């Protein structure tokens with residue numbers, strides 16, 4: 001940790017975002033402290049509406065925090081003017097989205113090339129680099145394809161190649177697997193993990209997806225905008241949801257305790273325990 | 288070479304692109320045709336520039352050859368002939384007149400020149416001086432009336448034969464019919480009064496000096512240079528047509544700008560998210576504006592080319608159907624419309640650019 005203190009890629013301090021005023025005020029993110037180091041893959045989880053996307057949007061310099069500070073790649077971006085923020089987003093951050101967000105009128109290769117063009121790289125240099133990145137993603141045969149006609153998994157790999165175009169040190173991914181089937185979702189998660197391992201990079205991913213947990217170095221649980229040190233997070237063997245051990249519905253079966261998100265799930269378990277027994281798991285979650 | 292995003296975005300909707308280009312082309316065509324027609328009509332009076340006389344002597348107070356009447360006794364012109372710098376004075380009879388062209392009444396401008404024998408040339412005879420009993424018409428009048436060489440037509444009391452058809456002249460409103468001077472005297476019944484004296488100068492003589500001398504000597508006369516005489520017609524036309532033309536051109540411009548604006552605006556709205564992604568991944572404002580401006584420029588450029596070619600084609604076809612459809616395309620007009628098209632593109636980009644400004648890049652993380 002001390003080592004990371006010196007070399008962190010991202011540091012957020014007392015980060016807070018308040019939407020609206022008065023009655024309808026929402027503290028979407030509330031006093032989050034966060035530090036990410038090179039080689040790390042951080043997973044942010046939490047219930048819907050807990051502020052995950054809002055947090056990620058601020059970390060990427062797309063949304064100004066109400067208070068607190070953000071430092072990306074050694075630059076304090078909290079108070080930067082939009083015109084100074086743009087180059088930071090271009091060079092230091094790569095974005096990966098749930099709905100891919102490709103430029104649909106462009107070919108696969110052009111999608112990556114355009115990101116390079118924006119950073120002032122053009123011509124052969126841009127097309128060469130775009131090709132290399134896409135080949136690394138196994139899309140060498142799809143370069144001239146219209147990006148509109150790709151499968152979901154292919155689209156996400158194009159968007160990863162695009163995010164990597166300008167060699168950012170920080171990759172931010174919001175629900176990168178939500179629109180993919182489990183096979184392609186896993187593929188993408190392993191890809192992200194490998195990316196965090198190789199090079200001087202870190203990945204922050206937001207997900208509901210239990211499958212992702214296994215690849216993360218660290219899982220951060222967000223609830224009502226705050227990071228919760230819940231110690232133990234357990235998996236509902238029926239529906240697969242993550243539940244806090246303290247709040248979960250407990251059931252003893254053959255000497256083992258199982259945890260459920262709802263009565264419905266525990267009832268279903270009781271009907272045929274053999275079907276679900278293997279799905280239970282626990283893991284620790286810390287800030 | 289960078290990714291041609293503007294072109295890709297436009298061509299992604301080929302049908303809409305084609306319709307939009309057609310819309311701009313239509314606007315450009317309208318503007319160009321109106322301007323060309325104006326230029327064409329503005330050449331009314333060209334006959335006065337083509338005739339050999341440098342000066343036109345008229346009755347004082349005559350404003351122009353088409354709308355006011357000039358009556359000059361012939362003997363007033365005699366002294367002019369012997370003035371320094373004057374080679375000859377040609378008495379001219381002219382008036383507009385309806386005549387019977389095989390059942391239809393047609394209006395034309397009859398003109399007869401009494402050219403002194405020592406200045407008559409074959410060329411003059413060919414163009415302006417028919418023998419007695421004959422007239423020379425131009426091709427526009429031939430097409431309007433169906434009269435052609437060898438036919439006869441009734442001018443007042445006289446039945447005259449078409450001697451020759453001159454090539455199309457730029458006279459759009461009234462075509463000139465050149466009549467033999469003796470016939471004209473009978474038709475007009477004016478005795479020794481003529482309308483104008485057309486003065487042919489000696490080589491090297493100064494037109495202004497001669498004109499001054501003529502009016503000094505006879506204050507009942509007024510003198511126009513041929514340029515001023517022809518321009519007096521154009522001035523009249525300008526006063527009538529310019530306001531109308533300005534409105535038509537303005538409408539064309541607005542239509543063009545609206546088509547481009549609407550197209551680029553909808554294309555921008557449709558791709559709000561994609562523009563948002565560009566902002567998010569570090570596209571600067573300037574970069575995005577350039578995309579919008581390039582889209583507008585491509586659209587207007589294509590529309591301009593199609594419109595210009597179309598205008599030329601329409602003019603070609605129209606003159607076949609309507610003999611008076613006299614158009615003249617001037618390079619300055621084309622350049623002017625090009626500049627207007629650029630302005631159109633810039634204006635049309637205004638709304639889309641505002642729209643782009645208002646896109647919040649944070650939307651990219653919202654599903």
Ligand SMILES: Nc1ncnc2c1ncn2[C@@H]1O[C@H](COP(=O)(O)OP(=O)(O)OP(=O)(O)O)[C@@H](O)[C@H]1O
Nearest residue numbers: 019020026028046047048049050051052053054055
């Ligand atoms: N632009 C906004 N204006 C007002 N409220 C907002 C805005 N964006 C988010 N919120 C609110 O902030 C809270 C957190 O939203 P956020 O999208 O960050 O949650 P999330 O954890 O990403 O949820 P999900 O898992 O469903 O994607 C929600 O209550 C949401 O309604």
Ligand SMILES: [Mg+2]
Nearest residue numbers: 052053054174
């Ligand atoms: Mg979210």
